[in-house]
Amino acid sequence: MSTPELLTLPDEPTVLADRRRAAQALYETLPVPTRPRTPLKARRLEAIPYRESAAPSPDEVPAALRSAPESAGHVVLSNGHVVSCVLDEAARRAGVKLLSLAAAAQHDAALVSQHLGSLVATDTDRYTAANAAFWRDGVLLVVPRGVALAEAVTIVHWVGAAAAGIFPRTLIVAEDDASVAVVETYLGDPADSHRVLVSATTEVVAGPGSQVSVSALQQLPPGAEAFLRRRGRARHDARIDWATAEFGAALSVAGHHTELAESGASTTSHTVTFGSAAQHFDYDAEVVHIGPHTTSDMRARGVMSGRSRSIFTGLSEIRQGARRTDARQKEETLMLSPDARADAIPSLLIDDNDVFAAHAASAGPVDELALYYLASRGIPRPDAIDLLVRGFLGPVVERIALPAVQDRIWQAIEAKLQEERGRGTL
Amino acid sequence: MAGPELAINNLHVAVDGKPVLKGLTLTVRGGEVHAVMGPNGTGKSTLAQTIMGHPRYQVTGGSITLDGRDVLAMKTDARARAGLFLAMQYPNEVSGVTTANFLRTALNARRDAKDPVRLKEFRDELDHAMDILSIDHGFANRYLNEGFSGGEKKRNEILQMLLLKPRIAVLDEIDSGLDIDAVRIVAEGVDASRGPDLGLLLITHYQRILNYVRPDRVHIVYDGRVVTSGGPELAETLESRGYEWVREELVPAFAPEESPA
Numbered sequence: 001m002s003t004p005e006l007l008t009l010p011d012e013p014t015v016l017a018d019r020r021r022a023a024q025a026l027y028e029t030l031p032v033p034t035r036p037r038t039p040l041k042a043r044r045l046e047a048i049p050y051r052e053s054a055a056p057s058p059d060e061v062p063a064a065l066r067s068a069p070e071s072a073g074h075v076v077l078s079n080g081h082v083v084s085c086v087l088d089e090a091a092r093r094a095g096v097k098l099l100s101l102a103a104a105a106q107h108d109a110a111l112v113s114q115h116l117g118s119l120v121a122t123d124t125d126r127y128t129a130a131n132a133a134f135w136r137d138g139v140l141l142v143v144p145r146g147v148a149l150a151e152a153v154t155i156v157h158w159v160g161a162a163a164a165g166i167f168p169r170t171l172i173v174a175e176d177d178a179s180v181a182v183v184e185t186y187l188g189d190p191a192d193s194h195r196v197l198v199s200a201t202t203e204v205v206a207g208p209g210s211q212v213s214v215s216a217l218q219q220l221p222p223g224a225e226a227f228l229r230r231r232g233r234a235r236h237d238a239r240i241d242w243a244t245a246e247f248g249a250a251l252s253v254a255g256h257h258t259e260l261a262e263s264g265a266s267t268t269s270h271t272v273t274f275g276s277a278a279q280h281f282d283y284d285a286e287v288v289h290i291g292p293h294t295t296s297d298m299r300a301r302g303v304m305s306g307r308s309r310s311i312f313t314g315l316s317e318i319r320q321g322a323r324r325t326d327a328r329q330k331e332e333t334l335m336l337s338p339d340a341r342a343d344a345i346p347s348l349l350i351d352d353n354d355v356f357a358a359h360a361a362s363a364g365p366v367d368e369l370a371l372y373y374l375a376s377r378g379i380p381r382p383d384a385i386d387l388l389v390r391g392f393l394g395p396v397v398e399r400i401a402l403p404a405v406q407d408r409i410w411q412a413i414e415a416k417l418q419e420e421r422g423r424g425t426l
Numbered sequence: 427m428a429g430p431e432l433a434i435n436n437l438h439v440a441v442d443g444k445p446v447l448k449g450l451t452l453t454v455r456g457g458e459v460h461a462v463m464g465p466n467g468t469g470k471s472t473l474a475q476t477i478m479g480h481p482r483y484q485v486t487g488g489s490i491t492l493d494g495r496d497v498l499a500m501k502t503d504a505r506a507r508a509g510l511f512l513a514m515q516y517p518n519e520v521s522g523v524t525t526a527n528f529l530r531t532a533l534n535a536r537r538d539a540k541d542p543v544r545l546k547e548f549r550d551e552l553d554h555a556m557d558i559l560s561i562d563h564g565f566a567n568r569y570l571n572e573g574f575s576g577g578e579k580k581r582n583e584i585l586q587m588l589l590l591k592p593r594i595a596v597l598d599e600i601d602s603g604l605d606i607d608a609v610r611i612v613a614e615g616v617d618a619s620r621g622p623d624l625g626l627l628l629i630t631h632y633q634r635i636l637n638y639v640r641p642d643r644v645h646i647v648y649d650g651r652v653v654t655s656g657g658p659e660l661a662e663t664l665e666s667r668g669y670e671w672v673r674e675e676l677v678p679a680f681a682p683e684e685s686p687a
Contacts, residue, residue, distance in 0.1 A: 368481070373518040376478050377532040377586060378506035387531055391522025391569070 009102055009136065013109035016116070023122045023132035030126040035253065037311045037343060038282040043251060045127075045225055050165025050197035051134060056081035057160040060189070065156050070404065072151040072180075073098040073141070078158045080166040081137045094147045101138035101169055112140065116171055119203040119231040119259075127227040127253075131167045131199040138169035138201075141182065145207075148179035152213075152402060159188035159221060163196050170202040174210035174238075181213040181402055186228070187248065188221035195223045198249075204232030206240050208262070213241040215405045216256075219412055220249040228254035234265035236291070242269035243400040246281050246302075247412045255284030255313075260294035260322075270396050271300035272409055274416045275308030275340065276425075285329070286315040289322040289355075298329040301396045303389050303416075304340035305425055314346040316357055323354040333363035334392045336385065337425065382426035386417050429456025429622050430509060430593035431493055432477075438487035439469075439476050439650075446472045448650035449488070454594060454625040461628045461636055461661060464647035465669040470629045471515060473647070474598040477627075478512040479505055492594065507536055509593030513583035513600050519571040525582065526552065526566035529589055536590075555588040559615045577608040584615040595619075596627045601635040613638030633665040648677055 008017055032040050056078040058066075066084065068074040073087040075098065082100035091098075097108075105112045122132040139155055157168055174180055184202065198220060206212045212232065220226055226249045232240040242256045258267040273281055287296040302310050316327035331344040344361035366388055374384035390413065397409050420426050432454045439447040446469045454460050464470055476483045477490060479502040490497040492508055500508065520528065529552065534542045556563055559581045571579050580600055587595050597616065601609045616626070616639050628639065636644075636658065644660040645652045653676045654660070664672070 367518075370518045370520050372480060372502060373514070373520065374528070374532075375502035376506055376512055376514070377528070377590060378503050378535045379532050380503045380535060383531060383535060384503075387523050387528065388520070391520060394522045 009105070011106050013105060013113065015109065015113045016105055019117065020133055023129050026123055027126060027129035027133045030123070030129055033125040033127070035282060038251075038253065038280065043225060045197060048164055048195050048197050048225070050130070052164050053136065054079040054160065054163035054166070056083050057162060058083040060160045061156070061158045065158065068154045070151060071154045072096070072149045073153040075139050075155045076158065077137065077139075077156065077168055079160045079163040080135070080168045082139070088151070091149055095144040096147060096149065097140065097142040098153060099140045101140050101171065102136065104140040108140070111142070111173070112171070115173055115203065115205050116169065118205070119233055120201045120229050124229060127197070127199045128201065128229055130165075131169065131201050131227075131229075134165065135167040135169045138171065140171050141180070142173045143175060143178040143180045145175040146177045149181070152181040152183050152404065155182065155184045157184065157186045157200065159186070159196055159198060159224060161189065161192050161194065166196065166198045166200070168200045170200070172203065172212060172214070173205045174207055174212045176207045177209040178207065179211040181215070183215045183217070183402070183405055185217045185219065185408070186226070187219040188224070190221055192221045193223040195225065196221075197225050199227040200229070202230040204230070204240055206232060206234040206238040208236040208238060210238045212239070213243070213401060215243040215400070215402060217245045217247070217405075217408055217412065218249060218252055218254065219247050220252070222248070222250060224249040226252040226254065228252065230256040231259070232256070232267070233259040233261050234267060236262040237264040239265070240267045241401065242267070243402070243405055244269070244271045245409050245412060246271070246273040246283060247416060249279070251280045253282045255286065257284070257286040258288070258296065260287065260289050260291055260296065262291040263293050265291055266295040268296070269298040270400050271312075272393055272396055273300070273302035273310055273312070274393075274413060275302065275310055276305040276416060276420060276423075277308060278306065279308045281308075281310040283311065284313045284315070287317070287327065289316070289318045289325040289327060292321065292323045293325065294322060295326040296328065299396055299399070300331045301393050302333045302342060303336060303393065304333060304342050305336040305420055306423070307337070307339045309340070310342045312342070312344045314344070314359065315349065316347070316359065317349040318352055318355050318357060320351040323352050325352070325355045327355070327357040329359045331361040334389065335363060335365045336389070336420070382421055385426045389413070389417060428493070430625050431455045432510075432594040432625060432627070433491045434473075434477075434488070435490075436488040437473070437476065437485065437490065439472055440484050440486050441472060441482060445486070446650055447476070450647070450651055452645060452652060454627050456593065456625050457622040458643065459620070459626045459628060459639060459641045461630060461641040461644045462647055463630060463633075463644060463661060463664060465672070466631065468647050469650040470647055471598055474512055474596045474629055477510060477596055478502055503535070511587055511590060511592030511595040513580075513587060513595065513597040515599040515602065517571050517579050517583055519569075521569055521572055523570050524567050525570050528570050529586065532586070532590060551589060555585050558588065558618050559585055560611050561585060576603040577605070580604060580608070580612055581615070584612055588615065588619055593623060594625045594627070596629065598629045599631065600628070601630055601632060606634070609635055610638060633661045636661045646672055646676065648672055653677060
């Protein structure tokens with residue numbers, strides 16, 4: 001194998017260029033990761049020419065995704081490059097920054113180098129290192145002290161037909177008492193089944209008293225092999241709310257990790273998964289309680305059909321000194337097919353004794369007696385399963401605070417159910 | 427359309443290989459109310475579940491027809507769309523599915539996909555039916571039967587009957603576990619649906635609901651068969667003399683037929 005050239009961006013500040021070089025060196029040494037229930041080697045990810053850079057192809061992005069009139073700001077990335085970035089005038093006047101990360105790296109090198117990579121460690125695994133080495137663009141959002149954005153900032157990551165590797169990065173900085181909601185969507189043409197590696201990173205720096213909501217909807221095209229790393233750090237009394245949905249891609253190794261660094265910090269997370277055909281999801285939801293009086297509540301519900309496979313690993317870690325913390329997690333899976341498989345692995349790591357912690361996990365098939373009851377009212381089996389699936393996912397979807405995100409998740413569920421009907425699997 | 431007719435002829439049913447119904451014959455027509463009474467464990471609920479097609483009950487002989495159509499050849503959902511309804515003794519709780527959404531789906535299953543029920547029309551009809559049954563309108567947004575009291579579940583079954591407008595309805599112990607006021611409300615709901623286009627089969631252990639919904643015919647079931655039939659006075663005799671009377675006086679006189687091969 002020839003030694004590939006180092007990637008450098010024009011005018012990249014030295015500090016970032018050095019980091020990129022280090023990340024690339026690390027990438028060269030890291031093997032394909034070993035995950036206990038996800039045989040990554042067998043997927044032959046290295047056969048994908050993911051290091052070849054794809055130019056942006058904004059024309060591929062459906063018109064409906066190019067603007068978001070209800071948003072405080074809207075960024076569209078095509079093949080990992082920002083192709084449009086719009087910020088609401090009122091937000092701009094309030095001092096909010098919404099920029100292409102590549103541009104911000106030049107103009108705001110100090111801020112970017114302070115936070116970029118401060119949460120997601122480059123050595124997490126080979127594909128996270130690849131992201132740190134090969135990223136070309138991404139999004140920087142800074143919400144200044146005390147500023148609360150009423151509308152969400154929306155980010156669309158579009159995977160085009162020519163892309164082999166996409167490595168976007170998102171950096172969200174909420175200063176003291178700021179409040180913001182960010183909605184990231186990862187998508188492409190559902191009819192496009194070419195193989196593409198997507199390794200994306202989102203970092204959330206939540207200052208004291210701030211509130212950050214991050215939603216991530218993964219609806220990548222069927223040939224995508226995705227690694228989505230999200231990490232947040234909440235300082236004193238800050239709050240991070242995650243809403244994540246896994247619907248697309250052939251493989252998705254994803255997760256969110258929250259560090260409750262100082263007293264009074266809190267986090268919630270809601271994860272909805274719908275697997276079909278041979279999709280494989282491997283999700284880690286982790287929270288680390290460091291400060292006292294910190295709380296976490298993580299809930300996940302998944303529906304698995306066909307020969308799909310999901311692994312959901314929940315970890316609530318309570319460090320010594322995090323007294324009076326409250327950590328809860330619950331994972332439930334509805335199995336639509338005997339050939340699908342779901343593993344829910346909740347765990348608690350507790351190093352302080354003045355805490356409350358609880359975890360629960362369950363998986364089971366569709367209730368045949370409930371189906372009989374619905375049938376006795378004239379509802380055909382596919383419609384009855386449809387109702388039960390919505391009924392199962394609903395309680396988690398409806399706990400998500402943003403109605404627009406709820407709507408999008410319902411639309412995604414609807415699309416999955418249509419797909420299942422088309423296959424005759426309901 | 428001629429009034430409905432449900433004909434059950436020499437029905438034999440087994441549960442887990444054990445015979446429960448042993449040649450039961452009964453015909454219910456539109457405009458009629460039939461009461462099926464009998465001690466516990468004689469096959470009353472088996473009859474109800476077999477009419478609807480519960481997978482646990484195997485028909486080993488005999489027939490059930492609705493207006494001459496073979497009910498046993500239909501799946502449960504097709505039976506319901508053909509006009510059969512079963513108010514269950516123990517309705518399932520269905521988490522996450524609201525009563526309103528469930529009912530709308532059930533109504534739409536009976537209609538052309540291009541012509542779903544209009545929301546306003548549906549809401550009005552639902553509100554009206556809830557008023558008849560003294561059900562709070564907020565109920566429509568609660569998950570189906572989840573956390574409902576026994577009485578609420580029974581009323582919800584009748585609510586479904588009022589909306590779905592079946593041609594033959596089987597009410598399985600709709601009065602059990604209810605106090606007298608609840609029995610009255612449920613019975614009024616049942617009574618409100620009576621008419622030439624509906625045949626009712628009331629399965630009950632007690633006579634008290636029959637004070638509100640007067641039956642045309644009363645059948646006493648014992649050991650998987652109808653051992654005697656009569657007018658409403660039969661229910662009163664049963665009430666005063668008890669099931670011991672059935673065992674002592676009716677069963678010995680009843681010549682059991684041979685089990686099917």
